[in-house]
Amino acid sequence: MAIDNAELIRMYRTMLTIRRFEERASKEFRGGSVPGLVHSYIGQEAIAVGVCFNLRKDDRMVSNHRGHGHLISKGADIRRMMAEIYGKRTGYCKGKGGSMHIADFSIGILGANGIVAAGLPIATGAALAAHLEGGDRIAAVFFGDGACQEGEFQESLNLASIWKLPIIFVCENNQYGVNTHYQYAIAGGSIPRRARAYNLPVRTVDGNDVVAVYEAAREVVARTRTHVGPYFLEFKTYRWYPHFESDAIPDLRPREEIAAWKKKDPIKRLAKRLLKEGVATARELEAINEEVLGRIDEAVKYAVESPLPRPEDALEDVYSTQGIS
């Protein structure tokens, strides 16, 4: 089933939004206007977009430390994201979370996470909720090759598998956890093999080809909505930037490798396709870029102009005051 043109253009726009958002966030961080640190998603945009474009607003999604792309793809407001990164009161978490901890529960984003693999059990619980609700909602969780090294990874796959929960485990295999190659850290060198051991069906897909990602996700999402059990998707990809924006950890990956992967730019690849297939003209694509840049500017402006939290706001939200019945 072909993807319709409007959807392709929307995907292009979203990938570009992620790219420009990350470029800007990195720049602002390097320039000192943003506190904390930023794990850039640049290079991996096709995965979040291809997967999340198959999710509904009421599907639940759990993200990790490299979460901006996941959030944008699931429909988060980039102004409130940027405001959060700026530590402003208008941010998604009122400035309490920052880059590593953004959530939007109103659209099923259960949040990013600073602990490697810790999102997997939480997402499994979201899938349990979907299962108990009995509808066709599903859960999806994004994580890296590094997360496949933690015990919680296996425990979560196992639990989802024996309880036949409607969850998609989305592994973004960008080949490194910080500077450690997954071929070193993962015995046998195969993540799919690991997932299969927990009885999950697995598919490995080129994570730099948004159309391939989208199509794989479409099938897998449809299957998962029937609540027959979990699914594991491995996407091969690469991160362009160092582990995070900050020079605290040097990037030790081979320069040629980085350069080679930059040639596989998922955004350029989609652009080429759109042009070749006549879905869009170069001018139209440039217009999208302008529009995206405008929205990023606007988001930054929103963030900059938003008020900082009051110091005493720190005392709120330790406990929820939402009534439960």
Added chain:
Amino acid sequence: MAIDNAELIRMYRTMLTIRRFEERASKEFRGGSVPGLVHSYIGQEAIAVGVCFNLRKDDRMVSNHRGHGHLISKGADIRRMMAEIYGKRTGYCKGKGGSMHIADFSIGILGANGIVAAGLPIATGAALAAHLEGGDRIAAVFFGDGACQEGEFQESLNLASIWKLPIIFVCENNQYGVNTHYQYAIAGGSIPRRARAYNLPVRTVDGNDVVAVYEAAREVVARTRTHVGPYFLEFKTYRWYPHFESDAIPDLRPREEIAAWKKKDPIKRLAKRLLKEGVATARELEAINEEVLGRIDEAVKYAVESPLPRPEDALEDVYSTQGIS
């Protein structure tokens, strides 16, 4: 390569020692002379014996909560074990550990453990030591099907695998963790499949046939001594007694299943073989039983007559005072 007769007899004696030790420990616990609780190894004797008879004194072994059989097979003194279970000063741990925490570092027993799967990383470290020492020592760790459900299981297999450590993972699949069947708790229902996912070679063996266990272990131990990497052995078996001696948790396993497995008694099976092959006469086997019972009596006597620790002894051993250089 056949096992020589003397070795078969020694194995028989050791299995019987475990059986009688456990029967007595349970009786003493039920009678109130022993504090705490006792996880009986009865029914699984062939595994500890078949494996440990291939280990050297200087090989390191890590045990779990159901540890008495492992300790006896590796050569622990049953008097000091019994004294420990009685909480006496002459016990292996001066009464500090009790049934669940017995060790004898002088013969490479790094200890039993009350936390499911927690021994696996420790044993992996013992194997790392063997690897760094550069000799042909190895490590072995005993654990149940239940331990294969914990994250530490996978993390340890992975670490041992990527570092090619000389360790044998010995899974005693007695099919239940307390009352939970492994077919329920282990997605896909296969423990070997899980181990293979971490690139470990695996063999599944009848855990109630001590000769089969011994022969498998012999090969695997010889291989592991060459430091080519870890190995995974799964032994199918069954525990005869409830999870532990104490009625705090009822035994919910099917009665017929328990009865059927009791017919597969590993000790009777070896006895039959010894008789059939003319290795021993019925009278000789009975003599062994008498001798074993005598030694158990003696161990109990030793334990009973040993002094209790002084209350203030509790203050010692929080920190080691052994010099390090």
Added chain:
Amino acid sequence: MRKITYAQATLEALQEEFRRDKRVIHMSNDIPPELREEFGEERVRLTPIAESAFVGAATGAAGSGFISVVDLRMATFGFVAMDQMVNQLAKITYMFGGQARFPVLLRMSIGAGIHMAAQHSISPYAMYMNVPGLKIITPATPYDIKGLLKTAVRDPNPVICFEHSLLAPLEGEVPDGEYTLPLGEADVKRKGSDVTIVAISKMLHDALAVAGEMEKRGVSVEVIDPRSLVPLDINTIKKSVAKTGRFVVVDEACRTCGAAAEILARVTEDEDIFRKLKSTPRRVCGLDVPIPYSPPMEDYVIPDRAKIRAAVEKVVGSQA
């Protein structure tokens, strides 16, 4: 009033809440048979031995509209799920600016005296008290556990209930009808005027026994059970100390950085109370050693009536 055991009161609390609210679910390594039978295998779920996974799943389900009850059994089994409790569940409401609520009740048994050695005899609630975002209760009577557990299930936040193993068979009066008890309200279990004892969990009963003995010797002891350690009802405690001027806090858990240290600090750092103290405040705690297996040593390292009595005598001084 009818008398039931602590264990029965616990079960009743859960049964009632399961009946009241279909969103309540249960996860544990062992199936509680009464709950399973009445509420079925979907709501009362048997877990693999994988605490991180099911504590995390409890969080995820709670953040998705359910109410999770997790029985971890012994507190010692909680450490393999520590990150999910202290880094995820405790912080998730705050980190996300209060967007969602996470009603999760975690139950763990605590306590020495069962001859199960260092791993299985611990009372680690202070470690969790050091983590903002969790609520912590330590009910010591059938009446209290029933009322507090029911409130805990209805709380939109994570609550950990620590239950001393030796309390399970304890009988006590529990009314027939529905009732709940608020978290964060200490209970004055015995009125007195000369000394205030604050006693946590099972120690309450030992403290009450000592109070009874002391009365015969002319010393009037007030005994307070905080019941909830977070939030802690320090005002009830301070009011009592302001009255008696003498203060002992009794906790079976080990001393260093324990709940007793915190309670002592909160009492003494209050200027008004500090001025009213007639003698040095005292802690009676478990010693700072892992719990040994053998009973003579085990008894030695945990508080008992003699130690409580000695502390009361000390703070009362020549009066006693």
Added chain:
Amino acid sequence: MRKITYAQATLEALQEEFRRDKRVIHMSNDIPPELREEFGEERVRLTPIAESAFVGAATGAAGSGFISVVDLRMATFGFVAMDQMVNQLAKITYMFGGQARFPVLLRMSIGAGIHMAAQHSISPYAMYMNVPGLKIITPATPYDIKGLLKTAVRDPNPVICFEHSLLAPLEGEVPDGEYTLPLGEADVKRKGSDVTIVAISKMLHDALAVAGEMEKRGVSVEVIDPRSLVPLDINTIKKSVAKTGRFVVVDEACRTCGAAAEILARVTEDEDIFRKLKSTPRRVCGLDVPIPYSPPMEDYVIPDRAKIRAAVEKVVGSQA
């Protein structure tokens, strides 16, 4: 004397101990390049992201004759290995009756002020202090960390070194030659006669700054760095409080059941000291909230000089 940074002092300590004793090995998610280059990949091992496995492996190797150094990086990453630290490593010597020694040095960074929100900004040493069997150090200067780390490597027991992230670039005098510092010895960093401040880790520097200011106002402040929290040199602290009669303890970690509570309790429960106290002892601690990301809130919840000053003024009362 030459000046080097805290980070450099740390590295030197490890380099020297690696040279001195071939049994010392290192495990971490990141390779420390200088160690790797000099000591090779067998001794300086790169681990997968599997903290339970490599902390446990450190224990097993230590119990088999090696000396394990584990760099967990941020303390927040320790929780996934909590069982291996608090239920295994801390108890293994004791449970087995002292049969073997377990020399393991665990390093973790702590502290807020880096705008990394609730998970990555914590100072959870009190949770570990509540676990008998561990030794815990919190060095605050280049000189101290070098001397203490070298001792820690030679200690036959588990030692956890908590290092505040903001201290890494701090410069200080460190002699050229070999030296070690004993665990369990507090250091009087500044002599004074009116008030005693005990300040932990990075807070030491803030306390010293306040002491400097107060001197100009005629208040003489003694500042003590415990350096080691377990064992804790309470005698040095008590001696000081006996002299000054006024006491403030400063700790960035959150208040409830923190190290500050313990130190305050140990000081006030001493009858002799209690009698000598001229004013209510005070804690200056992090607030009991998860650390928020945004700087205005983050600054608000952790102690700073103004808060320390206010506490000193309070305990000094009309004198200041």
